[in-house]
Amino acid sequence: MGSPDFALPTLQALHEQYEIAGVITQPDRPAGRGQKLQPSAVKELASSLNLPIYQPVTLRTPEAYAQIAAWQPDFIVVVAFGEIVPRNILNLPPLGCLNVHASLLPRWRGAAPIQAAIAAGDAKTGVTIMLMDAGLDTGPILSQREVPLRPGTNAGELSDQLAFIGATSLLELLPSFLNGKISPLPQPEAGATYAPKLSKEDGFLDLNRPAEVLARRVDAFYPWPGSFVILPKGKLKVLKAHVHDAYDVPPQGHYVVNGLPALGTADSLLVLDRVQPEGKKPMDGQSFLNGQPDWLG
Numbered sequence: 001m002g003s004p005d006f007a008l009p010t011l012q013a014l015h016e017q018y019e020i021a022g023v024i025t026q027p028d029r030p031a032g033r034g035q036k037l038q039p040s041a042v043k044e045l046a047s048s049l050n051l052p053i054y055q056p057v058t059l060r061t062p063e064a065y066a067q068i069a070a071w072q073p074d075f076i077v078v079v080a081f082g083e084i085v086p087r088n089i090l091n092l093p094p095l096g097c098l099n100v101h102a103s104l105l106p107r108w109r110g111a112a113p114i115q116a117a118i119a120a121g122d123a124k125t126g127v128t129i130m131l132m133d134a135g136l137d138t139g140p141i142l143s144q145r146e147v148p149l150r151p152g153t154n155a156g157e158l159s160d161q162l163a164f165i166g167a168t169s170l171l172e173l174l175p176s177f178l179n180g181k182i183s184p185l186p187q188p189e190a191g192a193t194y195a196p197k198l199s200k201e202d203g204f205l206d207l208n209r210p211a212e213v214l215a216r217r218v219d220a221f222y223p224w225p226g227s228f229v230i231l232p233k234g235k236l237k238v239l240k241a242h243v244h245d246a247y248d249v250p251p252q253g254h255y256v257v258n259g260l261p262a263l264g265t266a267d268s269l270l271v272l273d274r275v276q277p278e279g280k281k282p283m284d285g286q287s288f289l290n291g292q293p294d295w296l297g
Contacts, residue, residue, distance in 0.1 A: 001025070003040040006159055007079035009167035010100055011042060014077060015049050017171060021071035022052040024059075026082045060086050068092060075178075077170065078132065087134045095178065097132040099139065100166040102159070104128060104146055106192035109137035114155050114162065116195035118220035121212075125149050125158070127166040129173055131184045136194075140184030143173050152242075154222040200225045207251045211243040211265040229263065237276040244269040254295050260285040261295060 002011060003026040014020055023046040028037040039047075046053050052071075056064040065088055068076075075095035078085060080102075090097050103113035105128040110116075117125040126146035133139040145165055149158070176182050203225045205214050218227045218241045227238045244257045246269045253264035262269040276282040289295055 001076060001081040001085070002042045002079040003082045004080050005041045006102065006163045006166075007042050007081075007100075008045050009163045010077060010079045010170060011045055011049075013167040013171050015051070018174075020051050021073050022054055022068075024054045024056070024068070024081070027055045027057055059083055059089055065089060065092070079166065084136065085132065090132055090134065098142065098170070098177075099130050099132045099137070100170055101128045101130060101137055102162045102166065103195070104144055105130060105137060105141060106187045106189065108193055108195040110195040111197035112195045114158050115198060115220040116193070117149060118153065118155055118158065119213075119216050121151075121216055122149050125162070127162050127169055129166075129169055130187075138187060140186050142177060142182055142184055143169055145169050152219060154219040154240075156223045198225050203227045205229045205238060205270075207263055207265050207270070209266055211268045211270045214265060214270050215241050215243050234278045236272075236278070237282075238272055238274075239276060239282055240272075240274040242271050242273060244271045254297065256289065256296065259289070261289045261292070 001024045011023070023042060025040045025042040025046070028039050028043070030036065031038040043053055043055065054067050056067075058064065068089055069092060073093045075093045076089075076097040077100070078097055079100045085097060101113065102125070103109075103117060104124070104126045108116045114125070124146050126144055128144050129142045130137070130139040131142055147161065147165065173182065198221070203221050205217065205227050207214070207229065218238050221227045222239060228235050229238060244262060246255075249255070249264035249269060251264050251266055255262040255264065255269055257269060257271045260271050260273065261275075262271045272285045272288070274282060274284055275288050277288065
C-alpha cells in the first residue's frame with residue numbers, strides 16, 4: 001500500500017525478493033493546468049512491473065476488505081499510502097501490517113514527518129519500521145535507522161534519502177521478522193510529537209517571525225507545498241533562502257545583501273537566493289533583483 005515517490009524504492013525492492021499479491025494505491029487524481037487524471041507514482045511503477053493494482057476510494061468498505069482478503073497476503077507493507085488503514089484490514093494478514101515511516105518515532109507521527117523535522121531544526125531524523133496498530137503511527141517498533149540532518153537540506157532531498165534507507169531497512173529486517181526472531185518494542189510516549197498534513201497555505205512566510213525559522217521553513221516546504229511571501233507586486237515563491245545577521249531591521253523591509261534581495265524579519269534578514277515570481281520561471285535572486293529597480297523604494 002503506497003502512493004507517492006517515497007514508496008517506490010520499497011515497492012521495487014519487495015518485487016525483486018518477494019511475491020507481491022497486489023498493490024493498493026490512491027485513485028487517479030486531476031493534476032496540472034489541464035486537470036487531467038494522473039496516476040500515482042506507485043501505480044505507474046506497479047503497472048510497469050505487471051502487478052495487480054487496486055485503487056479504492058476508501059478502504060472502509062466491504063468491497064475493499066474482500067479484495068484484499070482474496071489476495072491472501074501473509075503480510076502487508078504500508079508506505080505513505082494516504083489513508084489510515086482500518087482495524088479489520090490491519091488484522092487480516094497473519095503476520096500483520098508493517099509501516100515504513102520517515103521519522104524516529106515517536107517523534108513526528110503523522111502525515112508530514114520529513115517537513116516537520118526540517119522546520120523544527122532537528123539535528124537528526126531517520127526511518128522507523130513498525131508493526132501497525134489502530135493508532136496513528138503508534139505501533140511497536142521493529143527497527144530504526146537514524147541519519148544526521150544537515151542544515152540547508154530540503155524536503156525533496158531528505159525524502160529521496162529516507163526512501164532508500166527505508167527500503168533497505170525493510171529488506172534487511174524481513175527475514176528475521178518472518179522467522180519470528182524479532183520482538184516488537186512498544187513506542188515510548190515520552191517525546192511523542194505530531195506532524196499534521198500540510199496545505200499550500202502553510203507555505204506563507206510571516207516576516208514577523210525570526211529569519212532562522214523562515215529559512216528552515218523554506219527548506220522544509222520545498223518542493224511542496226512551497227514557500228511564498230506577499231509583496232506589493234504579488235506573490236513571490238521563495239525556493240531557497242538563508243539568514244544574514246542584522247539588527248534593528250523592521251519586518252517587511254527591503255534590503256540588498258551581496259547583490260541579493262533580502263527581507264527584514266523579526267530579528268535579522270532573510271536573503272532570497274532563489275525565487276519564482278508569479279507567471280515566471282524560477283530564477284536566482286540576483287536575476288530577480290535586476291528586474292526590480294524599485295526594490296529599495
